[in-house]
Amino acid sequence: MLGFGKYLKEYLEFNNLSQTEFASRLGITQKHMNEILNGKMSITLERAAQIYHLTGIPIDFIINAENRKMVTEYLFKKYGDEKNIQNTIKKQFFISELAKRRWIDFKDSTNAIQNYMDLIDFLKVTDLEALNMVQEKTLFKKTGEDINKISLWIARCDELAKSQVVKEYIPVAFNFLIEDLKKEAYLNYSIENVQNILNNYGIYFVVEKALTGSKIRGCIKVKGKNPAIYLTKNYVGKDSFFFELYHELGHCKSDYNEAKNKVIIEGNEKQEQRADKFALNTMIPEKVWNNIQKDYSENSLLKISEENKIPMSFIVGRLAKMKMINYKSEIYNKYKER
Known part of the structure; x- marks a missing residue:
């Protein structure tokens, strides 16, 4: 995987610039230049800035190409081949549902490396190993629940929250x-x-x-x-x-x-x-609830609801939850609200 090196090589060829001349402009040796072009030497942010000033190629493009190279090397080392990478990501991170619900705009759903890049961008982590550290800061106990599904859901909510304008919390x-x-x-x-x-x-x-x-x-x-x-x-x-x-x-x-x-x-x-x-x-103050339990005829409940500004659905819902009335009862179904 050549990273940005292959794009730089194409740039030099298109502009009829020799590797030696460009190396001189960058202030590096010919050997160093050759290692960059062949993907054997990573490009730092400082070096990317220098290349931008000489070529006009955006720094983000340079860094993204280098990141993609590092991600590809990491994934192939961990999973062996692209098929295993794709199967693992699909299984652990529910690519199909994320795409169907448009939580993530996958740039190329058939490309395992791109799917991985899109995932870590959505989750706002440097890699999926770092996600484990994020998940460790989640207070969570339920057994049988998939923590990856929760992390994806939280990331989606974070994204939706961005559009909200909130005042100072006091x-x-x-x-x-x-x-x-x-x-x-x-x-x-x-x-x-x-x-x-x-x-x-x-x-x-x-x-x-x-x-x-x-x-x-x-x-x-x-x-x-x-x-x-x-x-x-x-x-x-x-x-x-x-x-x-x-x-x-x-x-x-x-x-x-x-x-x-x-x-x-x-x-x-x-x-x-x-x-x-x-x-x-908060839904039903304790004192009011004690009164409800003494008489939960419909007329009594309506009076309590009106006097205390408590929705009847709150009252019948709690009575049903406590098995004091049946969920199939007439009064429950009359006042339940969706």
């Missing part, structure tokens, strides 16, 4: 955020409105379908100083959606500092119990 305004979300929940909420509210309080928010077979529901991380909450579409209704959102906000409230250095998908037992409790109490 922790002391957290309770005001919760009140605004409660008002939105009581109305006919929309994902767009929820995103706008969160962005206004300095939080990135993305809802994106997970890759096939992944059961992840959400995560929280910190981008710069701003929290970022990502949810999958694995929720089944309005109450489920807001539970997941409030669960991640519970982490935001209690685990913000840890999320600066880690992606929290599933924290330790204490963290998860705390986040669950925060979500449940």
Whole structure:
């Protein structure tokens, strides 16, 4: 693999420049020049800048050609041949689904080396070995879940979050955020409105379908100083959606500092119990829930819903979850919301 050397050789031939003359202009020996042209000597960023000034060939092009050479050498050394490279990447990183969902614009889906380059560019890592270090900073416990699928999903959410304009995150305004979300929940909420509210309080928010077979529901991380909450579409209704959102906000409230250095998908037992409790109490305050359990006739629930501005779907959803009513019951199906 010659890297940028073959392009430089073509440039010299096209412009009728001898290798000796160009070596002199670069201030290197003929031997050094020959090693560059034949891919035996890597081109540094400083050398790429010198070549740019002499030829006008963009530095990015030079560096990308050199990177491709190094990646190719690394992959052939590790996997043996291009067929094994392609099969491994397809199996471990779900190339077909990524292309079908247009998460990655693969430049040449038949080229294993290009697929690898497109993947590491999407994942924002120098190579897939470095991805292991990124994954080590993910708080995650579920067995049977593919960490590569999660990493790809998070990368996709990161990409979508780029277009969002968020204000400064001010922790002391957290309770005001919760009140605004409660008002939105009581109305006919929309994902767009929820995103706008969160962005206004300095939080990135993305809802994106997970890759096939992944059961992840959400995560929280910190981008710069701003929290970022990502949810999958694995929720089944309005109450489920807001539970997941409030669960991640519970982490935001209690685990913000840890999320600066880690992606929290599933924290330790204490963290998860705390986040669950925060979500449940935000949706239905404990005192109100105690009253609901005393009388959950429809009229009583409607009165509690109106007085406390709690969606009926939250109430019947929790009653069904606690097996106090049946999911097939008339009252549940009357008030459930998608």
